[in-house]
Amino acid sequence: MQRITSSVDVKSQEFRLNELHNRQLAAELKERQRAARFSRPERDLERLRRQNKLFVRDRIEALLDPETPFLELSTLAANKAYDGEVPSAAQVVGIGMVVGREVIIHADDASVKGGAWYPLSVKKIVRALDVAIENRLPVVHLCDCAGGFLPLQAEFFADRYHAGRIFRNQSILSKMGVPQVSIVMGHCTAGGAFVPALSDYNIIVEGTGAIFLGGPPVVKAATGETVSVEELGGAHMHTNVSGTSDYIASSEMHAIAIARDIVARFHRPEKVSIDRATPEPPAYDASELYGLIPKDARVQFDMREIIARLVDGSRFHEYKPRYGESLVCGFAQLHGYQIGILANNGVLVNDSALKGAHFIQLCDKSRTPLLFLQNITGFMVGREYERRGITKDGAKLIMAVSGASVPKFTVVCNGSHGAGTYAMAGRAFDPRFMFTWPQSQISAMGAEQAVGVLTHVKARQLAREGGRLPEQELVAIREPILEDYRERSSAYYATSEIWDDGILDPIDTRNALAIVLSASLNAPIEAPHYGVFRM
Amino acid sequence: MNHSFEVDGVDFQLWLSPCQQGYRLRLHDKVIAPIAFSHQADSRGVLTIAGQREPVRYAIDGEMLHVRIRGRTCILRYCDPLRTLASTNQEAGHLVARAPMPGVVVKTNVSPGQPVSAGMELMTIESMKLETVIRSPQDGAVDRIHFNEGESFERDAVLVTLSEERR
Numbered sequence: 011m012q013r014i015t016s017s018v019d020v021k022s023q024e025f026r027l028n029e030l031h032n033r034q035l036a037a038e039l040k041e042r043q044r045a046a047r048f049s050r051p052e053r054d055l056e057r058l059r060r061q062n063k064l065f066v067r068d069r070i071e072a073l074l075d076p077e078t079p080f081l082e083l084s085t086l087a088a089n090k091a092y093d094g095e096v097p098s099a100a101q102v103v104g105i106g107m108v109v110g111r112e113v114i115i116h117a118d119d120a121s122v123k124g125g126a127w128y129p130l131s132v133k134k135i136v137r138a139l140d141v142a143i144e145n146r147l148p149v150v151h152l153c154d155c156a157g158g159f160l161p162l163q164a165e166f167f168a169d170r171y172h173a174g175r176i177f178r179n180q181s182i183l184s185k186m187g188v189p190q191v192s193i194v195m196g197h198c199t200a201g202g203a204f205v206p207a208l209s210d211y212n213i214i215v216e217g218t219g220a221i222f223l224g225g226p227p228v229v230k231a232a233t234g235e236t237v238s239v240e241e242l243g244g245a246h247m248h249t250n251v252s253g254t255s256d257y258i259a260s261s262e263m264h265a266i267a268i269a270r271d272i273v274a275r276f277h278r279p280e281k282v283s284i285d286r287a288t289p290e291p292p293a294y295d296a297s298e299l300y301g302l303i304p305k306d307a308r309v310q311f312d313m314r315e316i317i318a319r320l321v322d323g324s325r326f327h328e329y330k331p332r333y334g335e336s337l338v339c340g341f342a343q344l345h346g347y348q349i350g351i352l353a354n355n356g357v358l359v360n361d362s363a364l365k366g367a368h369f370i371q372l373c374d375k376s377r378t379p380l381l382f383l384q385n386i387t388g389f390m391v392g393r394e395y396e397r398r399g400i401t402k403d404g405a406k407l408i409m410a411v412s413g414a415s416v417p418k419f420t421v422v423c424n425g426s427h428g429a430g431t432y433a434m435a436g437r438a439f440d441p442r443f444m445f446t447w448p449q450s451q452i453s454a455m456g457a458e459q460a461v462g463v464l465t466h467v468k469a470r471q472l473a474r475e476g477g478r479l480p481e482q483e484l485v486a487i488r489e490p491i492l493e494d495y496r497e498r499s500s501a502y503y504a505t506s507e508i509w510d511d512g513i514l515d516p517i518d519t520r521n522a523l524a525i526v527l528s529a530s531l532n533a534p535i536e537a538p539h540y541g542v543f544r545m
Numbered sequence: 546m547n548h549s550f551e552v553d554g555v556d557f558q559l560w561l562s563p564c565q566q567g568y569r570l571r572l573h574d575k576v577i578a579p580i581a582f583s584h585q586a587d588s589r590g591v592l593t594i595a596g597q598r599e600p601v602r603y604a605i606d607g608e609m610l611h612v613r614i615r616g617r618t619c620i621l622r623y624c625d626p627l628r629t630l631a632s633t634n635q636e637a638g639h640l641v642a643r644a645p646m647p648g649v650v651v652k653t654n655v656s657p658g659q660p661v662s663a664g665m666e667l668m669t670i671e672s673m674k675l676e677t678v679i680r681s682p683q684d685g686a687v688d689r690i691h692f693n694e695g696e697s698f699e700r701d702a703v704l705v706t707l708s709e710e711r712r
Contacts, residue, residue, distance in 0.1 A: 072546050076560040077571060216632075260632030263546075267626035270546055 011341070014318040016294055018302060025301035033290035036447040037517045042502075043085050044519055046097040054121045063195065063218055064262050066102055068118040069152050073115065078107040080115075080182030081525045083443075083511045084137070088130040090497075090506035099130040099508075101514060103138040105529050108150060109274040112529050114142045117152035118495050120196050124156040127202070129165035132154035132158075132173045133508050139179035141511075144442055145417075146533040148189045148276055149180075150269060152288040152435045154196030155206050157225075173201050180208040193265045194255065207254055211272050214255040216245040221254055265355035272302035281531040284377050285348035292520070293324035293394070299516040307424055307451055313332075313338050313383055314352035316423060320344065320520050329369055339369040341378065358430055359390045363403040366433070367410040374414045374538040382435040384418040387422035387456060388428030402544050407433045411426045411542035416528035419523060422446040422501070422510070427456055437509050443526040444510045445519065446501045452509065461492045512545070549624040567593070574662065629659030640688075642679050642705040649697045655705070659687045667705045685709050 019025060022079055023215060034410075047067060051224070058065060064072075070323060074080055076117035082104035088096045100122035104115055116138045118125035143151045157167060158173065166172050183190055192206035194214040200220045206212035214221070222229075222243035229235050229242065241247065242485035250254035258263035296319050304311055318324040321342035328340035342349055352366055373380055389395075389404050411418070412431060420434065420441040432454065435441045453460070465488055467481045505513050547558040568579035581593040592614070595685065601684045602613040610621040653670040655661060662682045668679040668690075679694045685707035691696050 075562075076547055077562040077569075261630060264632065266546060266628035267630050271627055329629075390612075 011323075011327045014314050014324045014326050015292055016318055016324075017312075018298070018315055019246070020301060022296060026307050028154065028303060029301035032303050032449070032516070036300070036517075039448050039513055039515055042089065044087065046085055049097070050121045051168070054433055058121055061196075061218060063120060063154070065121060066117050066154075067324055069195065069262060069266065070102060070106070070115055070117060073106075073108060073150060073152070073264060073269065075107045079525060080104050080106040081522055083141070083478045083507055084134055084505065085512055086193075086502065086505045086507050087130065087134050088506055090503050091119060091130055092128060096128050098122075099128060100125055100133045101110070101131050101134045101138075103134055104507050105141075105147065105525060109270050109368060109531065111273055111276060111278065112532065113273065114138055114147045114151070116149060116151040117154040118202075120154040120156075120198070120524035123159065125154045125196065126156050126159045127166065128159050128175065129162055130506075130508060132166040132176065133171070133359075135181060136171055136175045137508055137511075138175060139183065141442075141452075142183055142188060143179060143186065144440070144533060145281070145529050146186065146188050147529060148273065149183065149191075149209075150273065151190065151192040151205050151209060153192050153194050153198045153202065155199070155202040155205075157199040157202055163533060165229075172178055176203070177208055180205070184208070184210055187277075189276050190264075191269050193262075193269055194221055194245075195262055195265065196220075196224075196241075197225065198222075199225050203243075210433035211257075212255050213257040213259050213272075214245040214248055215259050215262055215265050218262075219245050219255075219265075221248055229426050236455075239353050255542055279532065280283055282533070282535050283430065285377065286346045287322070287343050289343075289347070290319060290322045290343045292319050294318050296320075296517040296520060299519075303424065303447070303449065303516065304425075307449060310356065311385075311424075313355050313385065313423075315382060316349060317342065317353060317402055320523070321349075321351075322346065328392075329372070330365050334359070334363070334365035337366050339365060344381070344520065344527065347524070347527045348378050349381050349527070350378045351381045351383065352434065353384040354430070354434065357390050358404065358407070358433060359385055359395065360403045363389070363407040363433065367403075367406040370407075370410040370414050371538070374416050377416060377496075379417045379419065379530065380435070381523065382416060382418065382441065384420060384422045384431070384434045384436075385424040386430030386434050387425055388430040388432070404433055404541050408439075409541050409543050411439050413538075415536040415538050417442045417527070417533075417535070419526060419530075420444040422450045422452060422504075424450055425456070426450060426452045428454060442530045445512055445514045445522060446504055446510045447516050448501055448513055449520075450501040450504070451496075451499045452501070453495070453503045457492055457495045460495055461488055464491055480521045550624065550628065551618060551622040551624055632658060639687065640683070640707045640709065641703045642667055642682060642707070644670065644679075644698050644700055644702045644704055645677065645701050646672045647698065650679070650692045650694050650704075652678060653683060653690055653694060655687045657687050659703060661685060661707065670704070681684070681702055681705075681707065683707070 085098055088099040100119045102117040102119055107116055116135060156274055190209040190210035194206050194213040196218055198206055203221045203223050220239050220243040226237055226239060226242055229237055245258045249258040257267055257268050274447050299319050302315050317326055321344050326342045336359055338353040338355050340351055342351055389400055418435045418441040438445055465484055472479050500512050547560050550557045553646045561568050561570050564578055566579040567581035569576055570580045577595050582590055584590045589602050591688055592601045599614055604611045608623040612619045648670045651671045654666045663681055663711055665681045666678050667681055670677050686707040688708040690705055
């Protein structure tokens with residue numbers, strides 16, 4: 011495989027300015043992540059101490075194998091929701107190592123609103139369990155949830171992907187033979203009570219842990235019965251009498267030790283074997299990514315330069331380099347794993363869509379996982395392209411992306427717009443994992459274009475009524491629309507809504523991808539089969 | 546969660562993880578690497594610590610590990626977190642021995658005031674044509690014996706009460 015020769019001048023003024031800009035974005039990301047993880051009002055931390063509970067991050071650290079990576083997902087979930095008062099959607103989710111086994115950890119964060127489930131908390135838990143199902147990863151639940159946040163129940167209770175899906179997913183995992191273990195570290199009330207109950211194993215902490223469908227106040231209101239927490243659903247009752255819990259622990263640390271002992275016993279299935287080589291670092295330093303991503307999101311850049319800073323030895327076997335040049339396709343290794351890369355070098359036209367569809371099938375046949383690097387404004391529009399069947403060719407690419415059996419991974423490097431978002435394995439196409447870089451914009455249409463369309467529509471409406479939109483008014487309606495549009499197409503909004511699995515500092519991308527590649531191979535890969543390609 | 550070993554009454558928290566030339570050892574805040582061990586013969590081998598080769602002899606006896614290295618013998622005890630983290634403070638519920646099923650007392654092995662240790666036989670009962678030994682749930686002293694030989698009791702009845710203090 012040939013080494014990519016970088017043609018970027020790292021000493022140029024442009025490179026330096028980009029670098030400054032992107033390092034600032036990375037620093038801002040790190041600060042926001044730190045705040046979401048650790049910034050809590052003192053009274054909430056004090057309450058935990060008083061209750062003799064560990065902070066969720068300390069629980070996770072104790073559970074994990076020391077000196078191993080923990081890939082946290084959706085750290086900034088809900089950062090733009092609920093007035094920013096529910097950091098990480100009150101949930102910690104990630105992939106880590108427990109006694110040498112890759113597992114998903116899902117932990118309620120009782121330092122945020124007592125660990126109450128908000129609509130985005132539910133979405134994050136459902137997603138965590140989807141990750142477990144798709145990749146056959148065992149789950150460790152650290153339960154400390156006071157129940158759903160009732161004022162918002164209409165947004166998390168009844169629909170298909172609402173809270174019921176958590177319990178459905180747990181049941182499906184168990185049916186698939188993917189084990190789960192729960193530790194009850196606080197009150198598990200109402201729906202939350204089913205999380206430990208539906209886990210194959212559960213441990214309850216004496217004193218602080220309790221499980222009940224209705225807590226003492228609910229029982230009092232419903233039947234008038236006065237009952238203590240311990241009597242109603244305490245550790246002794248559930249381990250001695252009801253059998254709802256399997257093991258009693260005298261402290262959180264004891265419970266974690268028991269959980270580790272249980273995980274150590276889990277069956278270790280053979281991973282799917284795909285082509286692997288000895289890992290080697292890229293020939294170009296990852297930190298150069300900062301200078302490559304343009305300050306101005308509208309400036310085009312060569313994706314091969316990005317690939318050169320992600321893959322082993324910067325080596326890239328480019329497929330069909332002279333055809334459909336706006337979609338770069340090729341093979342590379344990432345931490346030794348053979349992968350197929352599809353990366354945007356411009357707007358998708360007929361040739362690039364055809365090339366992409368063909369390349370996906372090649373990778374699928376050779377059991378090669380796919381990495382999509384998005385920087386896409388969409389498919390080309392216009393009479394000539396429609397006559398050449400751009401919609402038909404785009405449909406072929408979407409058919410191939412949807413049908414591919416090999417694991418898919420998507421990184422939004424800059425822009426992700428229109429049907430391009432779909433054709434490049436956007437969230438709806440079930441990439442196993444999806445990450446976003448801090449500056450990215452994700453929307454149906456670019457902000458400028460969308461506002462152009464919206465004001466055009468408005469002007470036409472007025473024209474029909476015989477009126478005209480004065481220039482001044484045009485500017486007045488333009489600005490707020492643009493502002494709102496920009497806000498809701500930002501990476502931070504996308505990650506807040508859990509449209510991705512988290513924002514990555516570009517230089518962490520290679521390691522994150524290696525972790526998720528490794529995790530994805532816990533699930534078998536089906537034989538390739540597709541729907542009908544419109545020819 | 547780290548592994549924990551006790552040497553001469555001092556607790557050491559450590560973790561061994563693979564690295565390119567063998568293993569790296571994290572001991573509290575210190576990192577020692579590379580670490581390797583080559584087994585040579587029965588209970589003999591060569592330990593490599595940060596590149597330095599040290600011949601060792603060792604014997605493993607359950608959780609105890611006897612190591613002879615640099616002319617010294619050390620005794621290491623592996624502290625299983627399942628045991629060390631389990632709390633020692635027993636609540637009052639542990640101060641009674643209860644009947645696991647309805648039955649009749651066949652024999653009493655202890656008398657009030659007698660010191661007992663955890664696991665010691667307190668009483669033999671008969672139920673469903675089977676004899677069962679009732680053992681002390683913890684260390685303490687016998688406070689009261691609730692049923693005489695030949696008397697019958699229901700399930701969960703308190704058979705023997707203990708007191709915490711050994712008199």
